[in-house]
Each structure stands twice: as C-alpha cells, then as structure tokens.
Amino acid sequence: MAAQAILKSQYEANKGPATIGDLSETLKRNGEQGIPEHLKVCDEDLSTLESGIHEDSEPRGQYQVPVIDFSLLQTDRLALVQMLGDAARSWGCCQIVNHGISVQSMQQLTAEGYKYFELPLERKQQSRSYVGDNTTFKLSSLHWAESWTIYGKGSWEDLDAEVLSAWPEGNDSLRIIAAKFFQDLEELTKQLFELYAEDLGVGSDFYSKHVDSSELMVRWNHYPACPNPWSILGAKTHTDFNLITFLLQDQVGGLQVERDGSWFGIQPIEGSLIINFADGFHVWTNGTYKTAVHRVLVNTRKPRFSFTAFWFANNALDYIAPDELVDANHPRLYKPMNAGEHKQKTVEKRSKVDMSNQREYSKVLRGTDMLNQWRIHS
Ligand SMILES: O=C(O)CCC(=O)C(=O)O
Numbered sequence: 001m002a003a004q005a006i007l008k009s010q011y012e013a014n015k016g017p018a019t020i021g022d023l024s025e026t027l028k029r030n031g032e033q034g035i036p037e038h039l040k041v042c043d044e045d046l047s048t049l050e051s052g053i054h055e056d057s058e059p060r061g062q063y064q065v066p067v068i069d070f071s072l073l074q075t076d077r078l079a080l081v082q083m084l085g086d087a088a089r090s091w092g093c094c095q096i097v098n099h100g101i102s103v104q105s106m107q108q109l110t111a112e113g114y115k116y117f118e119l120p121l122e123r124k125q126q127s128r129s130y131v132g133d134n135t136t137f138k139l140s141s142l143h144w145a146e147s148w149t150i151y152g153k154g155s156w157e158d159l160d161a162e163v164l165s166a167w168p169e170g171n172d173s174l175r176i177i178a179a180k181f182f183q184d185l186e187e188l189t190k191q192l193f194e195l196y197a198e199d200l201g202v203g204s205d206f207y208s209k210h211v212d213s214s215e216l217m218v219r220w221n222h223y224p225a226c227p228n229p230w231s232i233l234g235a236k237t238h239t240d241f242n243l244i245t246f247l248l249q250d251q252v253g254g255l256q257v258e259r260d261g262s263w264f265g266i267q268p269i270e271g272s273l274i275i276n277f278a279d280g281f282h283v284w285t286n287g288t289y290k291t292a293v294h295r296v297l298v299n300t301r302k303p304r305f306s307f308t309a310f311w312f313a314n315n316a317l318d319y320i321a322p323d324e325l326v327d328a329n330h331p332r333l334y335k336p337m338n339a340g341e342h343k344q345k346t347v348e349k350r351s352k353v354d355m356s357n358q359r360e361y362s363k364v365l366r367g368t369d370m371l372n373q374w375r376i377h378s
C-alpha cells in the first residue's frame with residue numbers, strides 16, 4: 001500500500017500514527033507523497049507561504065504587529081489605551097511587554113510544562129488531555145503538534161489531576177507556578193478589559209465584570225521540526241472561538257496574523273504576552289475589534305514550543321454589544337450570541353467537517369460560517 005493510503009487507513013481506524021514524531025519519520029521516508037490530504041496546506045495558504053520563512057525567524061525590521069509597553073499605564077494611560085485600541089481594531093492582535101507578570105515565572109511555567117513532552121509516550125497518554133497527534137483531533141486548531149491542556153482558575157482539581165498523571169511522584173514547582181500564573185493573568189485580564197472599555201467609550205466594568213465567571217483553559221504545545229514545511233502548517237489558518245487568547249511563543253517564531261489578505265509574523269520576544277482577540281470579543285464590540293485570523297508555520301530544523309491561555313466566557317453569557325457601539329453608521333451586526341452555544345456549534349462543526357475537503361475545512365477553521373450564523377442580515 002502507498003504511504004498515504006497506509007496513513008489514511010490508520011487515521012480512519014483511529015489507531016495512529018501515535019505521534020507527530022511517527023508521522024514525521026514516515027514523511028521523511030516518503031517525501032511529499034506521504035502527506036495525508038487533510039494535513040496539506042490549502043491552496044489559499046500555499047500562495048502566501050513565502051520562501052525561507054520556515055527556516056528562520058523573520059528579520060526584526062519586518063515585524064509590524066504592534067508591541068505595546070504596558071508600563072505606560074503608570075506614565076501615559078491615554079496613550080496606552082489608544083495603542084491597545086488601535087491594535088485591536090486593525091490587527092485583532094498585539095504583543096504587550098512590561099505587563100507586570102514576572103518574566104521569570106513565565107519562563108518557569110513554560111519550561112516546566114514543556115518538560116511534559118519529554119515524558120515517555122505511555123505516561124503522556126495517561127493524561128486526559130494529551131493529544132500526541134493533533135492531526136487526528138479534529139476539534140483542534142493545531143495540526144503539526146502535540147499538546148497538553150489544563151483547565152485553570154479557581155479550582156486546583158484539574159491542575160492537580162493533570163500534574164499527577166504526568167508526574168505521579170508530584171511536581172510542586174509546576175503546580176505552584178501554574179496556579180500563581182492563573183491568578184496573575186486573571187488580574188491582568190481584568191485590567192486590560194477596563195482599558196479596552198475606556199478605548200471603546202463604554203462603562204469601565206462592562207467587560208471586566210465578566211472575568212470572574214469566565215473559564216481559563218491553558219495548553220502547552222510542541223511543534224516538532226517538520227520535513228515538509230512547504231506543504232504543512234503547524235496550525236492552519238483559523239480564528240479562536242472563545243473570548244480572548246493570551247500566547248507565549250519561544251524564540252523559533254512562526255506565529256502569523258492576517259491583515260488585509262497579507263500575512264505578518266509575530267516577533268518572538270522573551271517575556272512578552274501576545275493577545276489574540278477571538279470571536280467572542282469581536283461580537284461583543286459590534287465588530288469594532290477584529291477576531292485575529294492566524295496560523296503557525298513549521299520549521300524544518302527546530303522544534304517550536306508555545307503556551308496558550310484561552311479565556312472562555314461563561315456558557316450562559318450572551319455576547320451583546322453595548323448600545324454605545326451602535327449608531328446609524330454602525331448598525332448592530334450580530335444577534336445576541338450565546339457563548340456556550342457558539343462554542344458547542346463550533347466544536348460540533350469542526351468535529352464533523354470532512355477534513356479532506358480543503359474549502360470546507362478552511363472555512364470552518366476561519367470561523368466565517370459560524371459567525372455568519374449570528375449575523376443580522378439587513
Ligand atoms: O502556537 C501558537 O503560537 C498558536 C496556537 C493557536 O493559535 C491556538 O492554539 O489556537
């Protein structure tokens with residue numbers, strides 16, 4: 001049987017290949033021919049994968065996604081509010097530095113989590129949330145990656161259970177550092193939501209008062225070096241369907257965001273936090289802030305690691321943009337979008353889509369169809 005057929009039948013039988021590493025070995029032997037259809041970069045993306053981009057990070061001068069110094073909060077709040085707002089409107093994304101969360105604790109958090117990927121496969125597979133081969137996990141926006149997920153905030157239960165399943169002997173440093181990070185991120189998120197409210201001219205706690213009832217899901221990701229960078233993306237082009245996402249990437253880089261049909265790399269900066277607006281916030285601002293369309297390139301030589309923190313609004317919340325954001329020139333764009341329903345529908349759609357149908361699959365990942373379901377058509 002040809003390599004592709006073997007892989008395909010393995011996928012269909014749902015028994016492997018067990019890891020991206022296995023798949024990588026198969027692809028090294030079989031070249032482009034071995035790539036399963038649903039892993040292939042769609043034509044739309046193919047034309048925008050610039051040469052050489054996967055081998056090294058982009059040169060510094062070409063990075064355009066705003067990097068915002070959060071310490072302006074102390075010296076020039078107005079300027080900070082304006083920068084945050086501008087970035088959210090035009091990019092749906094920015095990077096913040098000097099955000100107040102200790103860089104050292106973030107480095108520890110990522111490094112401790114990334115050790116997870118070095119554990120024996122059998123151990124990792126004991127975790128409820130381990131995904132060794134994201135290509136078979138249809139719900140995921142990741143493709144060439146393995147990942148480990150924990151539900152954070154408030155409860156220690158999931159954190160404890162997950163940490164213990166990976167390290168039965170315990171791993172207090174990860175447990176403590178993660179719990180502290182969840183708390184710090186919650187504070188920062190509230191602060192940011194107030195600044196965004198200020199930019200939008202709505203009541204200062206309009207968004208921030210919902211942080212307490214929101215949920216946090218965090219994920220460590222490992223994208224192994226990939227022998228076929230021209231045909232495979234680490235994460236295909238997608239939007240996040242939650243409220244807002246915070247990201248940390250290592251120095252390898254590869255995260256890109258789309259603006260007006262062009263792709264821009266996000267500069268790796270140690271200790272920074274990348275903010276990606278997701279579908280929820282987009283609707284909640286009557287479309288004022290973009291939902292970031294993003295993707296991840298793979299690297300031929302270096303593995304890449306990232307850490308993502310997804311805020312999900314409480315399932316009961318209806319995203320309704322405040323009246324201040326609606327006027328004759330800005331008619332209301334969306335019906336009240338229920339957070340739980342949007343999540344459920346998106347998950348369902350992503351898990352049912354025929355992944356070998358490029359057009360359909362990429363539409364579902366981009367979230368366009370899903371958001372359109374809530375759109376008011378005038
Ligand atoms: O790894 C990254 O930088 C991005 C991952 C991502 O976009 C996601 O998990 O939704």
Ligand SMILES: [Fe+2]
Nearest residue numbers: 141239240294
């Ligand atoms: Fe994403």
